[in-house]
Amino acid sequence: MDRQDIRKGVIASIKAIAPEVDESELLADRPLREQVDLDSMDWLNIIVSLHERFGIDISEGDYAKLATLDAIISYVAERVAPHLRAGGE
Amino acid sequence: MIKFKLPSLGADMDEGKLLRWNVVPGQRVNKGDVIAVVDTSKAAIDVECWHEGVVHQLVAELGQTIPVGTVMALLLGPGEATPATGGPTSSAGGAAALPASGIGPARGAATNLPNSDASVPPSFLQAVAAAAATPRRRVSPAARQRAAALGVDLDRVAGTGVEGAVTREDVERAAAGGARPTPPPPAAVERTTETRKAIATAMSRSKRDIPHYYLAETVPMRNALDWLRDLNVQRPVTERLLTAALLLKAVAVAVRDVPELNGLFVDGAFRVSAAVHVGVAISLRQGGLVAPALHDVGAKDIDAVMRELTDLVKRCRAGSLRSSEMADPTITVTNLGDQGVESVFGVIYPPQVALVGFGRIAERPWAEEGRVAAIPALVASLSADHRVSDGHRGALFLARLRNLLQRPQDL
Numbered sequence: 001m002d003r004q005d006i007r008k009g010v011i012a013s014i015k016a017i018a019p020e021v022d023e024s025e026l027l028a029d030r031p032l033r034e035q036v037d038l039d040s041m042d043w044l045n046i047i048v049s050l051h052e053r054f055g056i057d058i059s060e061g062d063y064a065k066l067a068t069l070d071a072i073i074s075y076v077a078e079r080v081a082p083h084l085r086a087g088g089e
Numbered sequence: 090m091i092k093f094k095l096p097s098l099g100a101d102m103d104e105g106k107l108l109r110w111n112v113v114p115g116q117r118v119n120k121g122d123v124i125a126v127v128d129t130s131k132a133a134i135d136v137e138c139w140h141e142g143v144v145h146q147l148v149a150e151l152g153q154t155i156p157v158g159t160v161m162a163l164l165l166g167p168g169e170a171t172p173a174t175g176g177p178t179s180s181a182g183g184a185a186a187l188p189a190s191g192i193g194p195a196r197g198a199a200t201n202l203p204n205s206d207a208s209v210p211p212s213f214l215q216a217v218a219a220a221a222a223t224p225r226r227r228v229s230p231a232a233r234q235r236a237a238a239l240g241v242d243l244d245r246v247a248g249t250g251v252e253g254a255v256t257r258e259d260v261e262r263a264a265a266g267g268a269r270p271t272p273p274p275p276a277a278v279e280r281t282t283e284t285r286k287a288i289a290t291a292m293s294r295s296k297r298d299i300p301h302y303y304l305a306e307t308v309p310m311r312n313a314l315d316w317l318r319d320l321n322v323q324r325p326v327t328e329r330l331l332t333a334a335l336l337l338k339a340v341a342v343a344v345r346d347v348p349e350l351n352g353l354f355v356d357g358a359f360r361v362s363a364a365v366h367v368g369v370a371i372s373l374r375q376g377g378l379v380a381p382a383l384h385d386v387g388a389k390d391i392d393a394v395m396r397e398l399t400d401l402v403k404r405c406r407a408g409s410l411r412s413s414e415m416a417d418p419t420i421t422v423t424n425l426g427d428q429g430v431e432s433v434f435g436v437i438y439p440p441q442v443a444l445v446g447f448g449r450i451a452e453r454p455w456a457e458e459g460r461v462a463a464i465p466a467l468v469a470s471l472s473a474d475h476r477v478s479d480g481h482r483g484a485l486f487l488a489r490l491r492n493l494l495q496r497p498q499d500l
Binding site: 057 | 318321322325326327329331332333372374398399402403427428
């Protein structure tokens with residue numbers, strides 16, 4: 001799984017909650033919640049979706065690290081990559 | 090014979106268009122079963138049946154727009170015999186037996202019934218006749234012919250043609266046992282316009298009929314946030330609680346002490362509700378909002394409230410709400426904190442008599458015992474109906490709410 005795969009998965013999780021999101025208009029280095037109308041229930045559902053898709057636990061204390069699309073991808077990559085190496089990739 | 094009528098769908102929805110039947114004549118139904126789906130200006134809504142019995146006849150037709158209170162179907166109660174000349178109608182061979190003019194079963198029932206069951210009240214007959222008199226939906230001659238040849242019941246074929254017309258292909262698909270396609274949903278723009286109209290009607294009525302008064306109180310949220318954080322840190326992501334669940338539960342408990350905020354004002358009189366069904370204002374992604382009920386919030390623990398809130402929001406956004414959820418709220422809560430506003434003073438959703446609003450949780454200067462500290466707090470507001478309560482009672486409610494939120498572990 002490379003960064004591009006992770007990006008696809010993250011976008012899919014966001015679009016599952018906010019289907020109106022246009023990927024090409026999303027600024028990856030700008031705060032997500034300034035660009036997408038997400039309330040706290042939407043946000044929790046995105047976190048749950050990321051948890052299910054990538055098999056990672058995201059603590060509430062880490063929410064602040066997930067402000068932008070780039071930040072979410074990096075956060076997921078850090079946790080998914082070691083797991084893949086352990087799996088013999 | 091039980092007349093099953095389209096139930097109330099809330100103050101701002103007075104009619105629905107029948108999209109789908111989930112039952113067929115002869116089928117047994119239990120209380121709470123979803124027997125049909127209707128489309129309203131806001132969302133498709135699952136219509137629940139609150140009777141036990143056997144479906145005798147489907148009266149309302151697919152694609153038909155019917156006012157709340159219209160007889161949709163006839164049910165036989167437990168132990169009730171099938172009327173002599175009736176028999177479960179609309180069964181598979183029904184269409185073939187129709188006269189050449191193609192009159193549907195609804196009209197057939199209206200003309201047969203006076204002879205078949207003397208116990209049927211006249212009002213029921215009028216209702217059936219009225220249903221029969223409404224314009225029939227379009228069925229192309231080729232489709233009608235094909236239906237007769239194949240023994241397909243036209244009443245149970247969803248039309249995909251112009252204005253929901255049943256085409257020959259629809260009939261053949263139905264005969265092949267293929268999935269019945271649901272009519273295409275109205276264009277998003279059309280629904281948005283309809284939603285705005287529905288909201289405008291209900292809110293205008295509220296502002297015209299309800300003498301509102303408004304109160305607000307700043308609520309310290311440190312204890313509540315600390316409690317939630319400590320709880321959530323031990324929990325998997327799928328079991329975490331949101332502040333919203335805590336606020337809903339607190340409202341339901343606080344209103345027990347001021348029951349004149351919880352109930353419905355109908356026909357010039359207020360009726361207190363024993364259970365607290367909290368209407369949760371949920372914004373729809375395509376615009377507009379709905380405020381379906383979380384049932385009996387006061388009697389449920391916080392985890393149950395969170396589970397049901399999650400489910401309700403999910404179904405609301407997916408457009409699958411239940412009729413009971415639309416009609417049941419006894420008090421509404423609107424939470425605009427996520428959008429970043431300081432406070433919200435809402436318009437009461439008639440026939441309810443109170444609405445509680447929450448703004449965002451933010452750090453604010455707080456003076457206590459001669460010192461100023463920064464603490465997280467939010468503004469809770471109450472819009473209430475002066476015909477039923479006054480500011481003194483409303484203030485008691487907000488004070489109670491504030492105190493409850495200082496001891497979240499007891500909620």
